[in-house]
Amino acid sequence: MPIEFQPDNRLKLLQCGVEYFPALLAAIDAAEREIFLESYIFADDDVGRAVAAALARAAQRGVLVQVLVDGFGGGEFPRTLAPEMQADGVRVLIYRPEIASLRGRFRLKRHRLRRLHRKLAVIDCQVAFVGGINIESDFNVPGHTAPRYDFAVQVEGPLVAAVRGTMVRVWEIVVWANFRHRYRVGQLDTPAPVASTAAPGQGQRAALLIRDNLRHRRDIPEAYLEAIAAAQQEVVIANAYFLPGRRLRHALMDAAQRGVSVIVLLQGRVEYRLQHYATQALYGALLAAGVRIFEYRASFLHAKVGVVDGVWATVGSANMDPFSLLLAREANVVAHDRPFAAELRERLGEALGEDAREVRANDWRRLGLVARGLRWTAYYMVRIGLSLVGLGDRY
Structure with missing residues (x-):
């Protein structure tokens, strides 16, 4: 849609x-x-x-x-x-x-x-x-x-x-x-709507995308998929908890293989060990397809943003992981506006150049079998958890 x-x-x-x-x-x-x-x-x-x-x-x-x-x-x-x-x-x-x-x-x-x-x-x-x-x-x-x-x-x-x-x-x-729950707090009535009085802005085109458990289950990932599939020059994504499903993962790899510069900025510090190492299990395939991976080191990365071809941009709460895209209520603004996308790309470029380290294919290959095995174990533990709650076939 x-x-x-x-x-x-x-x-x-x-x-x-x-x-x-x-x-x-x-x-x-x-x-x-x-x-x-x-x-x-x-x-x-x-x-x-x-x-x-x-x-x-x-x-x-x-x-x-x-x-x-x-x-x-x-x-x-x-x-x-x-x-x-x-x-x-x-x-x-x-x-x-x-x-x-x-x-x-x-x-x-x-x-x-x-x-x-x-x-x-x-x-x-x-x-x-x-x-x-x-x-x-x-x-x-x-x-x-x-x-x-x-x-x-x-x-x-x-x-x-x-x-x-x-x-x-x-x-x-x-x-x-x-x-119907024992925890009740505050007054529970809802106010009447207030008409918008905001003045017209600078002509910037934008949309609000939400993720819920009814009509809008796929809006945010589908927007990413559409933008990545149409990319001709560059895709830059910064994501705190990055564990994309098969479709998103293959969309990024397909874009890189057709000559698009695909850059992902990910968490460089360990915040949640299971998620951190499960993400790293995907490095080998992504790097082999030509995706460039950077790990942010200055502090914890918490961003969920993306820029495609310098004109499409998104800022919001949705991570590229199963918890965001299958279970949580999320909200992202998507803009189709060159100045806004350019500013976000510039900010990401500063982080990539000053506060991040690029992960090379050799870095993954130099990991021993035990280290790689632990990362794949973390990945499959996440997959098993999804299966236990009935979501394994949806991611």
């Missing part, structure tokens, strides 16, 4: 928290009617407290403030920041709160693995934020002096209404789910 791009948007690329949080806080402080915010993580750190305080100030001056946080990623949020925010008038809901418990976390059932992985905000239906940046400090990882590497996009124009619409729909779903 072709992407329906909306014209007349104004897009601003935001790199890492140092650019994202000042823009978000300024928009929250300027809110007059309503604020919707979704996050996978809402940490009790200096950034989380600053955002919570701004939301509380907005609620106290009469702005409707609704915050939705994932039950797994949110961790201690329901017991730390949430009660204080509620006391100040912020409406808070938890997405699938049952998976916050140990019992919920370790039940290997497909529905219990579904997460709210989106990072979205809409203020007064005039400005929206879409990306991969959680509400947490970039520097909350011990031993890291560089910020976590990630992106978001600030949106003004017609696309803002689409972001608001998907947030309202998920809020309503969680409202009804909480009626």
Whole structure:
């Protein structure tokens, strides 16, 4: 299904928290009617407290403030920041709160693995934020002096209404789910829509793509597949958790074999060992097909972005792994705009040149049999896990 791009948007690329949080806080402080915010993580750190305080100030001056946080990623949020925010008038809901418990976390059932992985905000239906940046400090990882590497996009124009619409729909779903669950928090009514008053932007064409468990299960991977299949010059992808399924993997290799420059920027530091080594099991085939692989070393890579032929670009929350593409709720902005794509490509080029190391085919071949065997073991453990929850044949 072709992407329906909306014209007349104004897009601003935001790199890492140092650019994202000042823009978000300024928009929250300027809110007059309503604020919707979704996050996978809402940490009790200096950034989380600053955002919570701004939301509380907005609620106290009469702005409707609704915050939705994932039950797994949110961790201690329901017991730390949430009660204080509620006391100040912020409406808070938890997405699938049952998976916050140990019992919920370790039940290997497909529905219990579904997460709210989106990072979205809409203020007064005039400005929206879409990306991969959680509400947490970039520097909350011990031993890291560089910020976590990630992106978001600030949106003004017609696309803002689409972001608001998907947030309202998920809020309503969680409202009804909480009626039958013991964890109830906040007022559970839904506000009437507010008409968009955003002025036309700079003619930038963009679309919002979501991933859910009903009508939009394949929208994000299909957009990647379509763009990669049409690529003529270059594909650059930065992805935190990279374990693409057969179709995406072969699309990248096919593009490289027909002469397209295909570059993937991946996690260079070990964050989750199973995923990290499972990804490395794919290196041999990708490198043999001509795909160039770089590992980001300055800090943890958390980006989920891509640029194709300097005109197609995406920024969002969706990783190229089975957890994002088969189980989680995700949201990406896709732009068909040369200036925006050029800026994202330039930022990625800086990371590739200054903060990453290229992995060569010889690097893979020099690994001993035991090391390669461990990586393939990790890969098949992930595959077995998918099979146990009934998703093995879909990835």
